[in-house]
Amino acid sequence: MNQRVIEQSASKAYGVGDASYRAAGELAGITRLVDDFYELMDRLPAAKAIRAMHPADLTESRKKLVCFLSGWLGGPKLYAQEYGPISIPGAHRQFPIGEAESEAWLLCMREAAARQPYEPAFRDYLLTQLRVPAERIRAACGR
Numbered sequence: 001m002n003q004r005v006i007e008q009s010a011s012k013a014y015g016v017g018d019a020s021y022r023a024a025g026e027l028a029g030i031t032r033l034v035d036d037f038y039e040l041m042d043r044l045p046a047a048k049a050i051r052a053m054h055p056a057d058l059t060e061s062r063k064k065l066v067c068f069l070s071g072w073l074g075g076p077k078l079y080a081q082e083y084g085p086i087s088i089p090g091a092h093r094q095f096p097i098g099e100a101e102s103e104a105w106l107l108c109m110r111e112a113a114a115r116q117p118y119e120p121a122f123r124d125y126l127l128t129q130l131r132v133p134a135e136r137i138r139a140a141c142g143r
Contacts, residue, residue: 021075036112089140097141
């Protein structure tokens with residue numbers, strides 16, 4: 001394998017360094033994903049229960065999710081800078097989140113990701129990785 005092929009392969013190593021952050025379109029791309037995510041949560045009947053767990057004004061929810069995803073995808077650790085350390089399951093423990101709610105959240109994220117100009121391999125990677133915190137939250141909420 002020549003050096004150019006090795007460099008191209010390394011740039012696609014999602015989950016390594018900031019490769020996922022870059023693949024998501026950095027902060028602007030993550031913001032678009034989150035905006036689409038919450039627009040879908042407002043609109044999709046399957047998301048009604050999880051939308052009800054959020055405040056009427058989603059401004060702060062959007063900001064927190066953008067900040068979280070930035071660091072989670074290997075970019076700047078904006079959530080920690082803005083809000084301090086986070087325990088994703090702990091932050092959601094007060095909500096009744098079971099399998100239906102977890103799947104509704106993933107549905108909104110899947111539909112939002114489909115709207116982005118992501119490479120199919122990154123979209124698949126992202127959705128697979130997002131299932132991990134979704135399952136941890138569901139397990140922590142005991143339903």
